[in-house]
Amino acid sequence: MAQTRILPAADNAHQYPLLIKQLLLSGPRYNPNQEIVYSNRSKYTYTDLVDRIHRLANALTDAGVKAGDTVAVMDWDTPRYLECFFAIPMIGAILHTVNVRLSPEQIVYTMNHAEDDVVLVHDDFLPIIEGVKDEIKTVKTWIQLTDNDTAKATSVDTIGDYEALLANANNQFDFPDFDENSIATTFYTTGTTGNPKGVYFSHRQLVLHTLVMTGTVASFDEMPLLRSSSVYMPLTPMFHVHAWGVPYAATMMGIKQVYPGRYEPEMLVDLLKEHKVTFSHCVPTIMQMMMATESIKTADLNNWHVLIGGSALTKGLCDAGARLGIKMYTAYGMSETCPLLSASHLKPEDMELPLEQQTAIRVKTGIAAPLVELEIIDPDGNPVPHDGEAKGEVVARAPWLTQSYFKEPQKGEELWQGGWLHTGDVASMEPNNTLTIKDRIKDVIKTGGEWLSSLDLENLISQHPAVAGAAVVGVPDEKWGERPYALVTLKPGEDVSLKDIQQHLSKFVESGDINKWAIPEQIDFVEDIPKTSVGKINKKLIRDQLKD
C-alpha cells in the first residue's frame, strides 16, 4: 500500500458519511411543488413526500422498528414504495424489496433468509401471505397497504393500515447519522437454478450509484433522460434492483415522477399520454406489450426516451419503436451491480445519422459509466483483445457492486475472483470502448469447436417481419457437440415455415452477420416463450423441457 498522507483522524470528525437521507435534500429544495403521481388515483408534492417520509419513520419506530432491523415491502410501483425507499434505510433499518412474482414458497424462503422483522403488504398479496404465514419465522409485525378506502379483511394479524398509521404519526423525525457502509437494501436474485440469492447494498453504494446515474443520464445532449423538465415513469418493478435506482436519482433532482401501480399496457400508455412522460426504463417484453396496444397509435412519443435492459434490445424492437418516435437505448447491469454498468452512447454527431445506423449503436451494450471499470477476460483470467471480435467474460469493478450473497459467502467467492465481479456474460469490446454482450456464458452454444451467440441468433430471427419473439438454446448433437434450437412466436395472423426463417437468416450470411453453420435446423413455432419472474427468457426451463 502506498504511504500517502491521510487526513488526521481528529479532523475526520468533519467527514460527512454518505447516507440516503442526503439524496432527499435537493429535490424538495429545487421544486417543493413538483408532483409525484400515483397512476390515475392521486398525486402529491415533494413537500408532501418529505412530510410522509418523516411520518413513516415515526410510524415504524412506534411499531418497534430499530436500526439494523429488516423491513420488507410487498407492493406495486407506488409513491408509498418511494417513501419506503427513503424512510426505512434513513432510520438505519434494511429495506427488503420482496419479489412478488416469485412462488409463495420462494417468497417464504426469501423472508426467512432475510430475517424480515416487519412486512408492509398490499391487499393484492395478502392471499399469498395468508396461505404461508405459519411458515414465516421472523416477522413480528404486519402493516397493510391498500388502494381502497377500507383495507381488505384478512386473517393476517396487522397493526393497521399504512395511511392510518401515517395520519397518526408525528411529521418530524430526526434522522441520525451512522456508518455509510451500513446495509440499506436487500433483495433476491431470481436465478434459474437453486434458491434465490440475497444481494445487498450500503448507503454509500446507493448514494454513489445515484450520483453517477444522474451525471451520466443527464449530461449527454443526445440523451436528455433526467433533466429538470423530465417526467419519469418507471416500468421495471421497484422490487427489482430499486427500479434500477432511478427513483433515487429522480428524487434528488426534483423532477416529476409518475408511478403506475401494476403494469396494464393500456393504462401505462394512457399515463404516458396524460403526463407527457419523457423517461422510462423497461425490459423488452413490456415495451412489446405497450407497442401492441390500440391507444399507442394516437400517442405522441417523440419525447419518450427509454432505457432497455434485462434482455438485449433487438434491432427489430428498436426500429419498430423508432417508427413511433420512441428513442430506445440499451442499459446494461444486473442485480449484483445495483445495476448500472454501461449504456449505449450516441455522440452528438450520431444523432444526424439515419435511424437505421442509430439503431446499430442503440442496440449495443455501450460504454461503461463513469467510475466503472469493465474488462473482458478469457477462462484463464487474461484480458482478450478489444477488436470487436474476440469474446470474453465481462468482469467489473465499481463502487456499488454487491459485496457477496447474503449468508452465502461461498457463492460470493465465485462471484468475486481476482478482485473483479464476474458477470457471467460473454461480450466483445470494440477499439472505441463499446461493449456488446453476446450471451450468457452458460447459454453460449458450442458447435463444431466454435462459440455461437444465442443472442445474435435471436436478434437476427426477430428481424423477420412475421416474428414476435425468439429464444435460442443449444441442444446436444453427436456430430457437432451442440446445435442451436429456436423457439419462435409469431405476430397475430402470421404464418411462416422453418424454411422461411432459414431463408431469412441466409441473407445475413452474405453480410457477414452470421456463419452458414449457425443457421438452425430445428425451429419450434410456439404460443409463448417461457420467461422468468423478471421477464427474461428462461433458457434453463427451455433446455429442461427439450430434454424431456
Added chain:
Amino acid sequence: MAQTRILPAADNAHQYPLLIKQLLLSGPRYNPNQEIVYSNRSKYTYTDLVDRIHRLANALTDAGVKAGDTVAVMDWDTPRYLECFFAIPMIGAILHTVNVRLSPEQIVYTMNHAEDDVVLVHDDFLPIIEGVKDEIKTVKTWIQLTDNDTAKATSVDTIGDYEALLANANNQFDFPDFDENSIATTFYTTGTTGNPKGVYFSHRQLVLHTLVMTGTVASFDEMPLLRSSSVYMPLTPMFHVHAWGVPYAATMMGIKQVYPGRYEPEMLVDLLKEHKVTFSHCVPTIMQMMMATESIKTADLNNWHVLIGGSALTKGLCDAGARLGIKMYTAYGMSETCPLLSASHLKPEDMELPLEQQTAIRVKTGIAAPLVELEIIDPDGNPVPHDGEAKGEVVARAPWLTQSYFKEPQKGEELWQGGWLHTGDVASMEPNNTLTIKDRIKDVIKTGGEWLSSLDLENLISQHPAVAGAAVVGVPDEKWGERPYALVTLKPGEDVSLKDIQQHLSKFVESGDINKWAIPEQIDFVEDIPKTSVGKINKKLIRDQLKD
C-alpha cells in the same frame, strides 16, 4: 450511534476507494479524439492526455517523488496543469497549486509551510524563485515549464524541461489503489490578514465534488453548462480551488476543453470566438475586462454560459452581459468548500420571464447543491427564519469541506463549530430555499443599531449608468457608530457627482430596496478599487487607507 447492520469486514475487500484516477476513466472512453486546446499554441486529444499523464507519473517517480510527497506547480492555465491535476495525486503525492499572484515572501511562506518536495515552475515565474530560492527550505527538485522551444536560462538548479522529461518517460504507469482519505491537493487561502492558510482536500472529497458538480450543472435544462457538446474554458485560475473543480468534471465527461494560458482580455475573447466556448466561470472583474474589449462586439455570445463567483454578480453586470447574449449565473463557495455550495437556479418556466426578471434570479446566491446542507444562524448558533429578510451567518455541511487548516488546528476549530463549517458570510434565506449573500460578517456596516449590507449598496450604486465599479466600507462615526463610505470608479469619459449618485440611490428608497439612512454622505471617485490577489475587493486595505 444507531446500531445499523454494517457490511462484514471480510467483504469490504471489494469496496472501491474513491480515487482521482477514476475520474479519468470515462472521458477518454466516451471521446478518445475529443480535443484539449492550449490557447492558440497547440492542441491534443484525450488519448494524448492519458498518455501524458502516465508519462508524467513516470517522470516524477524517476525524479524520486513518492506517495506522501508534495509537488508544487507554478504555471498559467494550461493542459500541463490539467496533467498535474491528475498525475500528482494519482501517484499518491499531494498537488500544491501555488498562488502565483502572492508576493514572493508569501510564496516562500506557502512553499515552506506546505513542505514542498518538488516544484514545477514556468519560465515566467523563475525570476520570483531566483530572488528567494535561498529561503525555500524543503524543495529538493525543480522542473522547468516553458512555452518556447528552448527553456529560459536560469540560476535555479532544475532537472530539466517538462516536455523533455515526458518525452523520455515510459507511457505506462500502474497507478496504485490507496486510502480514499489520502490528501490529494492543497493550496493557500488569501485572507486580508495574517499569513495565508493551507486548505486541503482528499481523493474522496474531490471525486464526490466532481460527481455532484457534473450532475448539478449538467442536469438543468435551463443551464446547459456541462454537456457532451459543451466547450469549456476556465477563467478562474487553476491554482485557485482547482479552477472550481470544473476541469475534473469536464475531463470525466470527455468534453472539449480550452486552456487560455494567461488572462489577456482580447486573447480570451478571440478564444471564445474561435472555439465557440459554451461554458466558463470567472470573477466579475474578468467579465468586465472582457466586456470592455473591442473584439467582443463582433462575438456571438448567445451560447456562452458563465458561472460568476468570488464576488457578487451585480444586476448591472448581469444585465449588461444579457444584452450581449451572455447567460450569467451566481455560483457560491469558497476556498474552504472545494468550492461548490450553491448556484442560482432558474426553473424551466423562469426562462420565459423577461430578461430583467431573470436577472433578479441570476444574481441570487441560489439553491444549495445536492448533498449540501446550508443554514443561516444567529450569533448564538440558532437558525434564523427563512423569510427572505432575517440575516444570519451561513454555515455548511457537505462531503467535500476542508477538514481544518494545514498545521493550524486552532484556526480550524474556529472554522468548524458545532459540526458546521462557518463561512463568515451573512445571508438571508427565502421560503423557497433561495439564499442571498448580504455581506461578509466583518464587512457588514453597523449604523444606528441596524446591519447595512455593503454588498447591497455596491450593487445599487453599480446600476448607475456611468459607474464601472463600487466598493463600500464602514467608517467610524460618533453619532451612528459607523457610516458607509463608497469608492466609485467611472466608465471612460463619464463624469458624475456625489449628488448624482445620491439621487440615483434615492430612487431605490421608494421601491424598498434601500433605507433612506443607508445613502452614503461620503463617496470617493477613484481610478482603481484595491483588489486582492484573487480579484476580490480588498476592504481591509481600503479601511486601513481611510484610517491613515
